[in-house]
Amino acid sequence: MVKSLKILFILIAFINYTNAQDIVCSAKDKELFTQKINELNKDYKTSKSPGETIIFVGKSFLKTPYVEKTLEIGAKESLVINLQGLDCTTYVENVLAFTLMLKNNQSDFDTYTDYLEDIRYRNGKLNGYTSRLHYFSEWIANNQQKKLIKNITNDLGGISAEKEINFMSTHRDSYPFLKEQDNFKGIQEVEKVINQYPICYLPKDQIKSQEHLIESGDIIALVTSIKGLDITHTGFAIRETDGNIHLLHASSSGAVKISKLPLTEYLKKIKHNIGIIVSRVL
Structure with a gap:
């Protein structure tokens, strides 16, 4: 019951933020993005290897609540931004997106959403529900093709x-x-x-x-x-x-x-x- 209420609360909190990518993001998640990228940039050292950067970013999410099915929102597939609750896949995707931002010295929200779309969808393009990399074995294969x-x-x-x-x-x-x-x-x-x-x-x-x-x-x-x-x-x-x-x-x-x-x-x-x-x- 508690988990169901938590999921409901997070889903209700979403407001539509739409551009060419058809993004769904709440004001709270936009705020969390800004806080996180600022905090990461403050302590990030460019000498870190990709693996070290992954761990650096990954640890910044410690204690973030686990929430299922945060991407199943609305009547059509959208690029869902949710930093308040993560499942195992959205956690990996977000850590990888923030890692790419640090690696490439980028801090803006639009670049973050571009990276997330590239990681989450087949060949980097959101084109309906079936373009999402639902099976993680395909997620691995497709992101290898992207050289990520x-x-x-x-x-x-x-x-x-x-x-x-x-x-x-x-x-x-x-x-x-x-x-x-x-x-x-x-x-x-x-x-x-x-x-x-x-x-x-x-x-x-x-x-x-x-x-x-x-x-x-x-x-x-x-x-x-x-x-x-x-x-x-x-x-x-x-x-x-x-x-x-x-x-x-x-x-x-x-x-x-x-x-x-x-x-x-x-x-x-x-x-x-x-x-x-x-x-x-x-």
Whole structure:
């Protein structure tokens, strides 16, 4: 009940802010953007590597509430800006967007929304609901094509597995936008394309032996055995003082946090997890 009220409160708080990109943003989120970019610029050092910058930005979101389905707003697909509540994917997207801004010495809101659109949508262009990169395996592949990240899983000894991805089309009632037949057919076409390529992942029992090759700031995607689904969760690798890789992520247990357990131990508690995909920010 508390979570439902929190979601309702955040959704009600949204007011439309529209330009050529069809953006939905509240006055509060615009204010939070300005505060965050100013604070980041104040402490940012240009000598930081991409991975170090990812962690620097990622930690600035610590304790931000976890909120589901913040992008499912309105009657049509819009570029939703929500810095008050994040799920695992919107957290990764926002951290990457702010990282690009710091890297390129940019601070304006329009540039931020351009980066977010580029990251969130297929080939960087918002063109309806089906242009959003809903399946995270496609998110990885498409953002690699944009040269924003590099999937290094194969270099870590990853294995390829063929799996039919169709979770959205076979769970149509869970996605309000799929009530529209055009969106439903569009998602089916997306799934057909995804299914032309195997998923390369590092099996759970091999992560420990390859952990020394994972760097802080790498994007970690949790691969699942759930029928029709590719990835259930994502976040960033962060090497803690114990020498182990942990997960910096928007946790469904409540907020953005660093996992108390090392990644290998954390994954043992994730039902259906079979391994990870690792991508490095360029």
